[in-house]
Amino acid sequence: MKFPTTFSLKQISEIIQSDFVGDPDFPVLGMNEIHVVEAGDIVFVDHPKYYDKALHSKATVILINKEVDCPIGKALLISDDPFRDFNKLTQYFSPFVASVRAISNSANIGKNTIIQPNVFIGNNVTIGDNCVVHANVSIYDNCIIGNGVTIHAGSVLGADAFYYKNRPEGFDKLLSGGRVVLEDNVDLGALCTIDRGVTGDTTIGAGSKLDNQVHVGHDTVIGKKCLIASQTGIAGCVVIEDEVTLWGQVGTNSGITIGKKAVIMGQTGVTKSVPGGKSYFGTPIEESREKLKQLAYTKKIPEIIKKLDNK
Numbered sequence: 001m002k003f004p005t006t007f008s009l010k011q012i013s014e015i016i017q018s019d020f021v022g023d024p025d026f027p028v029l030g031m032n033e034i035h036v037v038e039a040g041d042i043v044f045v046d047h048p049k050y051y052d053k054a055l056h057s058k059a060t061v062i063l064i065n066k067e068v069d070c071p072i073g074k075a076l077l078i079s080d081d082p083f084r085d086f087n088k089l090t091q092y093f094s095p096f097v098a099s100v101r102a103i104s105n106s107a108n109i110g111k112n113t114i115i116q117p118n119v120f121i122g123n124n125v126t127i128g129d130n131c132v133v134h135a136n137v138s139i140y141d142n143c144i145i146g147n148g149v150t151i152h153a154g155s156v157l158g159a160d161a162f163y164y165k166n167r168p169e170g171f172d173k174l175l176s177g178g179r180v181v182l183e184d185n186v187d188l189g190a191l192c193t194i195d196r197g198v199t200g201d202t203t204i205g206a207g208s209k210l211d212n213q214v215h216v217g218h219d220t221v222i223g224k225k226c227l228i229a230s231q232t233g234i235a236g237c238v239v240i241e242d243e244v245t246l247w248g249q250v251g252t253n254s255g256i257t258i259g260k261k262a263v264i265m266g267q268t269g270v271t272k273s274v275p276g277g278k279s280y281f282g283t284p285i286e287e288s289r290e291k292l293k294q295l296a297y298t299k300k301i302p303e304i305i306k307k308l309d310n311k
Contacts, residue, residue, distance in 0.1 A: 001177050001199040002030040003093055009061065009075050012042070015092055016085040021067060022075025028061055031089055035237055035255070036200040036219065042089065044082040083165050087175045090199070094177030097123055097141070110147065122158070128184070140196065146184035146206070155192040157182075161218030161236060163198060174198060176218065183207075189214065189230065205242065217254065229266070241276060263288075 010024035029040030034050075037043045037059040044063040045054035054062050055071055062070075063077045063085060070076050079085045103109075103121045110129035115121070120138040127133070128147035137151050140158025151157070157180045164171040178197025182204050188194070189212035196202055197219040204216070205224035214228050217236035222228075227245045234240070235254035244258050247266040258264065259276025269283030281288035 001032060001090075001094060003028070009077070012061070012089070013077055016063075016077065016079065016088045018063075018085060019067075019078040020076060021070050021078065022061075026061070026075045030199075031086070031093070032059070032199045033219065033237075034059075036197075042077070042086075044086040046082045083172065083174065090175040090177040099123060099141075104141075116153075134190075140180075142179045143196075144179060144181045146182055146186070148185040149182050149187070151188045152190040152192075152212070154190050155188050155194075157194045158196045159193060161195050161198045163218065163236070178202065178219065180204075183224070186210075192216075195236070211248075223260070244276070 007028045008024060009020050009022050009026035009028060012028050013020040027040060028042060031042040034043050034054060034057055037057050039058055039060050041059045042061040042063055043054050043057055043059035045051055046065045051068060060074050061077060062074060063079055063082045065079060065082050067076065067078050099122055104123045106123050107121045107125040109127045112129055113127055113131040115133050116135040118136045119133050122139060122141035124142045125139050127145040128149065130147055131145060131149045133151045134153040136154050138156045143158050160176040161174065163174040176196050176198050178199050179201045180194050180196050181201045183206035185207045186204050187209045189210055191212055192210055192214045194202060194216045195218045200219050202216060202218055202220055204222045207224050208222055208226040210228045211230040213230050215233045217234055219236055220234055220238040222240045223242035223244065225243045226240055229246060229248040231248055232246050232250045235252050237255045238252055239257040241258060241260040243261045245263045247264060249267045250264050250270065252270040256270060257273040258270065259274060262274055262276045263279040264270060265279065265281040265288055268281050268285055271284045274280055274285060279288040280286065282291040
């Protein structure tokens with residue numbers, strides 16, 4: 001998430017009421033999670049295990065719960081609860097604004113685009129030309145939809161990330177201030193759910209086609225010309241490269257990459273990153289040819305045991 005204008009380190013510290021280490025005029029351009037940070041961004045870290053990763057990331061401002069040696073060219077915001085204060089910044093720069101109309105006055109809808117009855121379109125949504133949005137679709141604030149996109153009935157774009165911190169009093173939600181971006185000629189089936197990024201974008205690339213009842217988690221990036229069959233569940237922060245096929249009921253772990261032109265067979269659990277250009281099957285995932293051999297051998301186990309017993 002980029003801020004509307006450059007803020008100083010001191011200004012940010014005043015918003016969250018924290019101490020800081022660095023030049024009070026140190027420029028702050030935005031805020032992001034660790035996997036998408038850029039120079040000028042704030043990233044938060046609240047566990048020593050991840051200090052080094054945050055301090056040596058591209059982020060130049062580290063929201064941290066302990067004063068540590070600050071790398072050259074970076075600044076610190078010292079907080080007793082970085083998770084809480086990251087949420088404060090999200091609330092400040094991307095506050096929830098209630099809609100008063102089913103289609104917001106601030107939405108921008110392109111030429112020849114058809115909006116069917118009972119569709120909700122939130123604030124600052126952009127929809128391109130020649131799209132069809134079928135009945136009972138909900139498009140939350142700030143979503144970006146390209147040209148020639150079809151969204152079937154009951155789909156939801158822009159719901160919050162499934163991201164919580166376990167506290168003694170219960171689960172504390174990390175607020176979502178990101179967007180959903182659908183590029184040109186994407187098709188979404190009925191009852192798809194595409195969660196927005198926490199601070200960045202959940203993106204579905206041009207020409208990709210999703211079947212009914214597909215879920216895409218926060219900050220996931222799906223490449224161009226992908227095919228994703230029904231009841232597939234894609235976790236947050238996944239990268240699916242171009243021309244990947246995921247067949248029905250595939251599930252993925254978060255933070256993995258599926259390489260270009262990979263084919264994932266039905267009911268596979270994608271537990272790790274896999275290279276492109278190959279077919280995969282099973283849980284845990286393996287190349288499909290090897291996995292099918294293993295299943296064939298497994299069927300022979302009773303026969304082998306019987307032979308051993310008869311010796």
